[in-house]
Amino acid sequence: MADTTVKIDDTTRDALRDLAAGEGLSVKDYLAKVAEEKKRERALRTATASFRRVINEPGIVDAFDSEFGGLAKAKGSTPQAA
Template structure:
């Protein structure tokens, strides 16, 4: 892959260098890893939002329990207990 130059102020460059050194990495390796981690966080955030939207749908848990009765959690008898 061809190299390119990214211009940042010297303070930012020094901070990247310090973090990379603390991790035992070159700045190049640190920035490559950082980019991958950030891409993964974006994907995880999107997946989390979709998951939360899906599980919030009314009746989903009941439909799952009906479809997989052997895997449904045992229901606890909560009659007579304060909420």
């Protein structure tokens, strides 16, 4: 993969250097790590939104509980999946 140059101000450059150094990484490797983390965060937000839409459908939680027996009963909790 080819490298490229991105123009940023000195303050941002210094902040990225400090953050990368704190992780024991080069700025290049740090930014790659941050990009991957952000992609995972976006995927998790999308999955969470989808999950919330599904469990708000009438009857879905009851059907899940019926099919899979609900969650294990714990002190102070309800026996429903959500």
